[in-house]
Amino acid sequence: MNTSTYQPSPGSIASTISANAARLSEALNTHMRNSFQPESQKSLRKFHPAEVSELTGISMSNLRTRHQEGDFPEVETDARGRRLYTAEEIDTIRKVMARTGRNGEAYLPGRRDGDGLQVISVVNFKGGSSKTTSAIHLAQRYALRGYRVLALDMDPQASLTTMFGYRPEIEFSETGTIYDALRYEDPVPLSQVIRKTYFHNLDLAPAGLILSEYETETAYALQHRVDPPFTQRLALALDEVEKDYDLVLIDCPPQLGFTTMTALLASTGLLITVVPSMLDVASMAQFLEMAGETVRVLEESTGPTDWKFLKFLIARYEPTDVPQSQMAGFLRSILLDQVLNTPMLKSTAISDAGMTQQTIYELDPTQVIRKTLDRILESVNGVADEFEKVIQEAWGRRTD
Numbered sequence: 138m139n140t141s142t143y144q145p146s147p148g149s150i151a152s153t154i155s156a157n158a159a160r161l162s163e164a165l166n167t168h169m170r171n172s173f174q175p176e177s178q179k180s181l182r183k184f185h186p187a188e189v190s191e192l193t194g195i196s197m198s199n200l201r202t203r204h205q206e207g208d209f210p211e212v213e214t215d216a217r218g219r220r221l222y223t224a225e226e227i228d229t230i231r232k233v234m235a236r237t238g239r240n241g242e243a244y245l246p247g248r249r250d251g252d253g254l255q256v257i258s259v260v261n262f263k264g265g266s267s268k269t270t271s272a273i274h275l276a277q278r279y280a281l282r283g284y285r286v287l288a289l290d291m292d293p294q295a296s297l298t299t300m301f302g303y304r305p306e307i308e309f310s311e312t313g314t315i316y317d318a319l320r321y322e323d324p325v326p327l328s329q330v331i332r333k334t335y336f337h338n339l340d341l342a343p344a345g346l347i348l349s350e351y352e353t354e355t356a357y358a359l360q361h362r363v364d365p366p367f368t369q370r371l372a373l374a375l376d377e378v379e380k381d382y383d384l385v386l387i388d389c390p391p392q393l394g395f396t397t398m399t400a401l402l403a404s405t406g407l408l409i410t411v412v413p414s415m416l417d418v419a420s421m422a423q424f425l426e427m428a429g430e431t432v433r434v435l436e437e438s439t440g441p442t443d444w445k446f447l448k449f450l451i452a453r454y455e456p457t458d459v460p461q462s463q464m465a466g467f468l469r470s471i472l473l474d475q476v477l478n479t480p481m482l483k484s485t486a487i488s489d490a491g492m493t494q495q496t497i498y499e500l501d502p503t504q505v506i507r508k509t510l511d512r513i514l515e516s517v518n519g520v521a522d523e524f525e526k527v528i529q530e531a532w533g534r535r536t537d
Contacts, residue, residue: 179302179335179494182501183213183221191518192281193231193244200230208233224281224337231283246525247284247383252532254379255445258404260389260397262424263417266410267452267481269296270491271520272388275408277498278521280339284383287331289315290344291400292390298343300494301334309345316348318374319399321358327374340382348396355395367395368439371403384528393427401428402435406446406531408524410481412453413464445531447475450520454480479519486513 190197203209204220209230213221222230235244248254259272269292276288290297295305295314303309318327331340355367365373375385387400401407411421432442449472451465469476486509490500497513526536 179499181224181335181337182499183223184227185502186220186222189222189227189230192227193234193283195230195234195238203230203233208237227281228283228337245283246529248532252383253405254375254382254385255406255528255531256375256385256387256404257406257408257528258387258389258397258400259408259410260401260424261391261410261421262393262427263420264391266391266412266417267450268391268410269300269388270487271408271410271450271452271481272386273297273300274496274498274517275521275524276339276384276386277336277496278518279384279386279525280336281498282521282525284338285381286339287342287378287382287385288334288339289342289385289387289400291315291348291387291396292344293346293349293396294390295344295346295348297388298341298345300491300496301341301343302494303343305343305345309343309347311347313343314345314348315342316345316351318342319351319370321354321363324370324374326377328378331378351396351399352394355399367399368402368435371399375403393424393431398431398435401432402439402442404444406444406448406527408448408450410450410452411468413451413461413468415464418464418468446527448524448527449476450524451476451480453483455483477520477523479516479523481520482513482516484509484513484516486510 184192186197186200189195190200195203200209204211210226212223212226215221231244235241238244242249259268259275261268273288276286280286288297288301295303295309298305298309298314305314313330315327315330317325318330327342331342334341357363358367387404389397389400409421409425411417436442449468451468454465455461465480484497486497486500486505489505490497497510497517500510502510529536
């Protein structure tokens with residue numbers, strides 16, 4: 138049968154699947170247009186003084202004094218006279234403090250002379266392990282903290298890309314994704330793929346379904362010894378933009394294929410998410426065994442893998458769930474200090490925000506139950522702050 142001219146008959150399973158896809162795509166388009174009205178694209182809310190103080194380490198009293206003395210730029214105020222800050226204005230204030238404050242370096246936590254780019258893969262073998270949720274919240278938190286961040290989507294399902302307000306199956310159906318920089322035929326510079334986002338200090342290298350082509354193309358390239366091999370392609374692509382960023386956070390697909398290995402071999406550190414249940418931990422154990430064996434084989438031809446750290450993040454954690462608590466304790470007893478002390482809690486705030494492709498940092502605090510938001514912010518900020526110390530230590534800085 139000539140598959141190039143084959144058309145499924147009306148009423149066939151193939152036709153039904155295609156029709157469902159079309160209806161869902163149109164419905165999602167309508168949903169996103171309604172969510173982001175009146176803007177056609179996402180935009181970032183403004184932040185209150187208490188949030189600015191928490192992000193920068195500037196006390197509320199010092200923030201007020203510096204404004205009164207004219208050191209900080211004037212910002213918008215709300216009906217009650219409270220100041221409201223854009224992410225760009227927070228960054229400006231941070232740079233003023235770096236020039237004029239005590240211990241000015243502390244206000245600029247990113248790379249300094251001699252520091253290498255930190256490339257961190259967020260990975261797990263199993264779907265539903267909060268990889269994308271962890272990756273985007275870490276990326277946004279670090280951008281707000283003053284790091285220059287590149288969020289890199291290596292999953293053909295493109296959930297990370299979708300969270301930035303894009304429709305990958307429409308906007309990136311053929312071109313414009315990380316695949317363009319990795320493909321074996323006529324790759325483009327990574328800078329041509331990267332997009333500025335509505336989040337200051339945070340850029341995106343999008344993904345789309347076409348990225349799945351990379352798996353089959355890599356198998357062919359290995360057979361025909363096409364250079365550079367998959368083990369080097371992302372690392373070489375990142376070299377072009379290396380000076381523009383402090384951190385690269387990669388959302389990996391939930392399987393150990395060539396796409397994931399390409400990300401892992403370009404990384405300086407790994408963050409493995411795991412839900413504390415028997416099935417998820419068993420799946421992670423399989424992933425670790427397969428990944429370890431694969432990396433050992435690759436190291437025989439490529440040399441040692443330069444990972445500076447490997448950390449585990451307990452995700453979707455419910456403290457009142459006794460079996461989860463027991464499994465979390467089990468993980469810590471086996472993996473010791475490789476497990477982050479702070480878990481990522483399961484929260485309705487995260488799931489509710491996700492309905493409109495938002496994170497907890499994008500939510501308007503007045504539209505969420507304060508107690509619920511405070512609880513998840515404490516968890517997510519705690520994870521990010523603890524992992525930030527790991528990054529700083531990789532640069533050889535003291536964090537105690």
